[in-house]
Structures are given as C-alpha cells and as structure tokens.
Amino acid sequence: MESKVAVVGAGQSKYGESVDKSVKELFLDAYIELINSVDNGLEPREINAVYIGSLGSGGFQLGNLSALMAEYVGLPGVHAVRIENACSSSGFAFIEACLAIMSGMYDVVIAGGVEKMRDVSSLKAKYWLGVSGDTEYERLAGMTFAGLYAIMANRHMHDYGTTREQLSMVAVKNHKNAFLNPKAQFQNKITLEKAMNSPMVAYPLNLFDCCPTTDGASAVLLCKAEIAKKFTDSPVYVAGFGTGTDYLALHDRETITSLKAAVLAAREAYKKAGIKPKDVDVAEVHDCFTIAEIIAYEDLGFCERGEGGKFIEEGLSSMEGEIPVNLSGGLKAKGHPIGATGTGQVYEIFNQLRKTVQKPARQVKDAEIGLTHNVGGSGGTAAVTVFKV
Ligand SMILES: CC(C)(COP(=O)(O)OP(=O)(O)OC[C@H]1O[C@@H](n2cnc3c(N)ncnc32)[C@H](O)[C@@H]1OP(=O)(O)O)[C@@H](O)C(=O)NCCC(=O)NCCS
Incomplete structure (x- = not known):
C-alpha cells in the first residue's frame, strides 16, 4: 500500500492516578504536547476532525465525549466522533482517522483517547471493565x-x-x-x-x-501524506x-x-x-x-x-x-x-521512529x-x- 497518511505530531499526558485533573484536563495535556511536537507549526483551524476513543471514563462522562474534548482544547465546530471498542477504542479511532483522510474527506485529523479510571472504587472499576466481555455469559457469571x-x-x-x-x-x-x-x-x-x-x-x-487501572490521555495528528512536510521535516508514515x-x-x-x-x-x-x-x-x-x-x-x-x-x-x-x-x-x-491506550502506543512508536x-x-x-x-x-x-x- 502506498502511504497515503502520515503522523506529524503526538502527545500524551502522564499516565497514573490524576486526582487533580479532570478528563478534559488530561486530554488538554496530550493536546498541548501534540501541538508543540509539530516542528513547523500548526494552526488549530487546520484541524478538520477529531476521533476520540473511550470506554466511558468510569461512567462519569458517557455521552458526547468527543465534542467535549474538542471544545475544551479550542476546536468547537469540528467533526467529532467517539469510538468505543473497549481497550482497542483509540486503535480503532486511529484507523477511522486514516480512513477519513484516505477517503479524501479530510486533510488534517486528530485521533486520540482518554480515560479516567481511578475515580471509581476498585470494585466498580472491575465491574465496569467486565462488561467489555460477553456480559451475559461472562460478567454476569x-x-x-x-x-x-x-x-x-x-x-x-x-x-x-x-x-x-x-x-x-x-x-x-x-x-x-x-x-x-x-x-x-x-x-x-x-x-x-x-x-x-x-x-x-x-x-x-x-x-x-x-x-x-489508569487515568490518562493521548492524541496524535494525522494528515494526507502529500502535505506532511508542511508540518514536519520528519513525518512517520502509515x-x-x-x-x-x-x-x-x-x-x-x-x-x-x-x-x-x-x-x-x-x-x-x-x-x-x-x-x-x-x-x-x-x-x-x-x-x-x-x-x-x-x-x-x-x-x-x-x-x-x-x-x-x-x-x-x-x-x-x-x-x-x-x-x-x-x-x-x-x-x-x-x-x-483503556480508551487512550491505542493512540498512546502510536505516540511511543512515533517518537521511537523519529x-x-x-x-x-x-x-x-x-x-x-x-x-x-x-x-x-x-x-x-x-x-x-x-x-x-
Ligand atoms: C490488578 C488489580 C486487580 C489490582 O487491583 P487492586 O488490588 O484494587 O489495586 P489498587 O489500585 O487498590 O492497588 C493496591 C496496590 O497494588 C499496586 N498495584 C495495583 N495494580 C498493580 C499492578 N497491575 N502491578 C503492580 N502493582 C499494582 C498499587 O500500586 C497499590 O500499591 P500500594 O498499596 O503500595 O500503593 C487491578 O489493577 C486490575 O483489575 N487490573 C486489571 C485491569 C483490567 O482488567 N484492564 C483491562 C484489561 S483487558
């Protein structure tokens, strides 16, 4: 496959227990590092869409999470979608972002993820995680x-x-x-x-x-391969x-x-x-x-x-x-x-390859x-x- 998509920026919050940060603030941490990692600069208005992976942040923010993240980092108005595929939520958010670029619909897209798991009790976290299997046959048993x-x-x-x-x-x-x-x-x-x-x-x-169980967020910036050098001299290609x-x-x-x-x-x-x-x-x-x-x-x-x-x-x-x-x-x-893990992995590979x-x-x-x-x-x-x- 000819590379049609490039990763040109990436950010990640500190992972761990973040008692002093909300879901939004964790995502902002990742976003700020992402913006700063774009060597040749990025105007936020160039971002067309945001795909956010999340399982449900401990039940704290179940709805409209992607728009909330976009709004908090100063991107109201963009196409924003939450992707939920359990622990692979942002791995899939990343691929959906690639597909959006490959379709020709968008040129510059953020894929990311966020989860705040440490606010709920250990028992609740285990119950909540268990529903990502076959709930009827596995968790309820x-x-x-x-x-x-x-x-x-x-x-x-x-x-x-x-x-x-x-x-x-x-x-x-x-x-x-x-x-x-x-x-x-x-x-x-x-x-x-x-x-x-x-x-x-x-x-x-x-x-x-x-x-x-972990609190954390990650985000990566993808663009059409042809315009990658506008953002950085060292893109990583998909x-x-x-x-x-x-x-x-x-x-x-x-x-x-x-x-x-x-x-x-x-x-x-x-x-x-x-x-x-x-x-x-x-x-x-x-x-x-x-x-x-x-x-x-x-x-x-x-x-x-x-x-x-x-x-x-x-x-x-x-x-x-x-x-x-x-x-x-x-x-x-x-x-x-959970939701941040997939793009957190991309963050690591992006930095390893660069x-x-x-x-x-x-x-x-x-x-x-x-x-x-x-x-x-x-x-x-x-x-x-x-x-x-
Ligand atoms: C492993 C697990 C059962 C431990 O739960 P817990 O006993 O409630 O853990 P707590 O968060 O209360 O931490 C208790 C202690 O163990 C340590 N600890 C917790 N998880 C740990 C881990 N995975 N590895 C090493 N140490 C760990 C904590 O640091 C803490 O140490 P301290 O007492 O010195 O501060 C829990 O983290 C868990 O369910 N993990 C799996 C999560 C999961 O299923 N994710 C989805 C995967 S598909």
Missing part, C-alpha cells in the same frame, strides 16, 4: 478480565509448556523499560522473585501479571493497517491460546505494508496481562505458535533483542487508561519500521498498524 486471561494462560501452559517464570519475565522487562519512561504509571524496576511472589489475582496470574473481530465469549472461540482477531488484523496490516513480521524493528503490543504479550508474539508472527515463552526467556523482545517490544513499559507498567523519546536510554537504535497491536476486551476486537519513516 462472575468473570473478571484477569479471570478470562487466566483461563487462556492455563491453556497456553498446558498446551505449550509455557512457565510461570516466563509470565513474570514479561513483567520484569516491562517494568525495566518503564523505569526510563517519565510518563509511565510505575517507574520502578522489579526482580523476577518479586514478580513471582506477588499476591495471586486469578491463577496463574498474580498482581504483577496484570496491568493497573504503511498499512488491519482490523479483526472474534466471538467475545471465550467458550465460543475456535481457540483460546491465540486471539483470532489479532491474527486477522496482523495479516492484513503486513499485506498492506508489504512486509514480513521479522521486518518489524520495534513494537508496542497489548500486554494487559503478561500472557497477552506472550500470545501477541505468536499472533504477530514474531515467533512460531507456542514459542512465545521462549521468545521472552531468550531476551528476543528486550531493548537489545531481535524485536524490542513495549519500550514504553507497555500496559503493564506504563499503564492502561528518535525523539524523552530519555535517550530508551531510544531503540536504527528503527525504520514500527508496529502497534491494540486488543479490545479479551480479544473481541483488534487493530494492528505498521509505521515507517
């Missing part, structure tokens, strides 16, 4: 998201011999990466021993196998993207050791980009639980099916490895503000092709995008 991924982890361990240590290795790697990310929720390194011995949440997943869906309830799926939606999305994205999995230099993948990152290595073709455990154990996804994965700290340690990450120690060397993998719920939806410089 008492299932949580950690419980769903625990079922997948058990099966993966049974079928392929994936070990508890390998799960914890994902957490250790991602905390190590987040230690170098000033915007991450957890900026602490952890030992394998600490990760292995943390309190059990849903066997075999313990506290350090889970992403936290080389290809793909999406997929699957049955929401685990019991309806062909397999629970792979996310079919992600496999479909990756296949389409690679085909459009004209690349093979091994061409990817750096990736941000959806590690809502450690097993999800191991399955992502396999679904994305970074390794053979069943070899994900070995992939982390051999250090192939570390900063120095074959394909560095989640240099931001991933959902596990950078945090997972060599503008805040801390040089976190900068991957010589990366030309980046990938984002954003999954909704327990795999009901998935969006994969390939970027190139």
Whole structure:
C-alpha cells in the first residue's frame, strides 16, 4: 500500500492516578504536547476532525465525549466522533482517522483517547471493565478480565509448556523499560522473585501479571501524506493497517491460546505494508496481562505458535533483542487508561521512529519500521498498524 497518511505530531499526558485533573484536563495535556511536537507549526483551524476513543471514563462522562474534548482544547465546530471498542477504542479511532483522510474527506485529523479510571472504587472499576466481555455469559457469571486471561494462560501452559517464570519475565522487562519512561504509571524496576511472589489475582496470574487501572490521555495528528512536510521535516508514515473481530465469549472461540482477531488484523496490516513480521524493528503490543504479550508474539508472527515463552526467556523482545517490544513499559507498567491506550502506543512508536523519546536510554537504535497491536476486551476486537519513516 502506498502511504497515503502520515503522523506529524503526538502527545500524551502522564499516565497514573490524576486526582487533580479532570478528563478534559488530561486530554488538554496530550493536546498541548501534540501541538508543540509539530516542528513547523500548526494552526488549530487546520484541524478538520477529531476521533476520540473511550470506554466511558468510569461512567462519569458517557455521552458526547468527543465534542467535549474538542471544545475544551479550542476546536468547537469540528467533526467529532467517539469510538468505543473497549481497550482497542483509540486503535480503532486511529484507523477511522486514516480512513477519513484516505477517503479524501479530510486533510488534517486528530485521533486520540482518554480515560479516567481511578475515580471509581476498585470494585466498580472491575465491574465496569467486565462488561467489555460477553456480559451475559461472562460478567454476569462472575468473570473478571484477569479471570478470562487466566483461563487462556492455563491453556497456553498446558498446551505449550509455557512457565510461570516466563509470565513474570514479561513483567520484569516491562517494568525495566518503564523505569526510563517519565510518563509511565510505575517507574520502578522489579526482580523476577518479586514478580513471582506477588499476591495471586486469578491463577496463574498474580498482581504483577496484570496491568493497573489508569487515568490518562493521548492524541496524535494525522494528515494526507502529500502535505506532511508542511508540518514536519520528519513525518512517520502509515504503511498499512488491519482490523479483526472474534466471538467475545471465550467458550465460543475456535481457540483460546491465540486471539483470532489479532491474527486477522496482523495479516492484513503486513499485506498492506508489504512486509514480513521479522521486518518489524520495534513494537508496542497489548500486554494487559503478561500472557497477552506472550500470545501477541505468536499472533504477530514474531515467533512460531507456542514459542512465545521462549521468545521472552531468550531476551528476543528486550531493548537489545531481535524485536524490542513495549519500550514504553507497555500496559503493564506504563499503564492502561483503556480508551487512550491505542493512540498512546502510536505516540511511543512515533517518537521511537523519529528518535525523539524523552530519555535517550530508551531510544531503540536504527528503527525504520514500527508496529502497534491494540486488543479490545479479551480479544473481541483488534487493530494492528505498521509505521515507517
Ligand atoms: C490488578 C488489580 C486487580 C489490582 O487491583 P487492586 O488490588 O484494587 O489495586 P489498587 O489500585 O487498590 O492497588 C493496591 C496496590 O497494588 C499496586 N498495584 C495495583 N495494580 C498493580 C499492578 N497491575 N502491578 C503492580 N502493582 C499494582 C498499587 O500500586 C497499590 O500499591 P500500594 O498499596 O503500595 O500503593 C487491578 O489493577 C486490575 O483489575 N487490573 C486489571 C485491569 C483490567 O482488567 N484492564 C483491562 C484489561 S483487558
């Protein structure tokens, strides 16, 4: 696919617990960084449309969220749409923004996301998150998201011999990466021993196998590829993207050791980009639980099916490895503000490919092709995008 869309700016709020900031203020933080990142300048009136991913911000702002965000950052009047696809909301908002540009309708578009999860009690957050699975069959039967991924982890361990240590290795790697990310929720390194011995949440997943609940926002600026150089001398181009869906309830799926939606999305994205999995230099993948990152290595073709455990154990996804994965700290340690996660991943890849990450120690060397993998719920939806410089 010839690149028709470029990313020319990106911003992200600090992820974590923001007791002193509202949903609007978090989005404003991301927007201000986005505007400042556009090297050659951007007049806000040049922005035609805003696509915002959000699950529902803890029930605080369920309606008209996109117009509210647009209004608050000084863009009343633009075409504004909220996209809700659970945890992949802004991965899909990004793709909708690409489609709007590719259709010829708009030239300059913002895709972003926002979520405020820490205002509600832990119990309410779990209840609210649970409705992104098949509510009738799963949540109403008492299932949580950690419980769903625990079922997948058990099966993966049974079928392929994936070990508890390998799960914890994902957490250790991602905390190590987040230690170098000033915007991450957890900026602490952890030992394998600490990760292995943390309190059990849903066997075999313990506290350090889970992403936290997070407040945060992210936003990226896209434009028609032909006009990208007007905004910056170093645009990042969208080389290809793909999406997929699957049955929401685990019991309806062909397999629970792979996310079919992600496999479909990756296949389409690679085909459009004209690349093979091994061409990817750096990736941000959806590690809502450690097993999800191991399955992502396999679904994305970074390794053979069943070899994900070995992939982390051999250090192939570390900063120095074959394909560095989640240099931001991933959902596990950078945090997972549901609706903001997809464009938060794009923010990281944009900066990795342009060599503008805040801390040089976190900068991957010589990366030309980046990938984002954003999954909704327990795999009901998935969006994969390939970027190139
Ligand atoms: C893991 C989880 C169950 C912990 O919930 P909780 O016990 O209510 O956690 P709290 O926010 O009250 O934090 C309790 C402590 O654990 C720590 N903590 C919370 N989540 C953590 C995580 N994922 N990793 C490491 N530490 C964590 C907190 O920092 C806090 O530490 P402190 O007491 O030293 O301050 C919860 O974060 C969760 O449900 N995560 C998954 C979210 C999810 O499903 N997202 C959608 C994915 S598809």
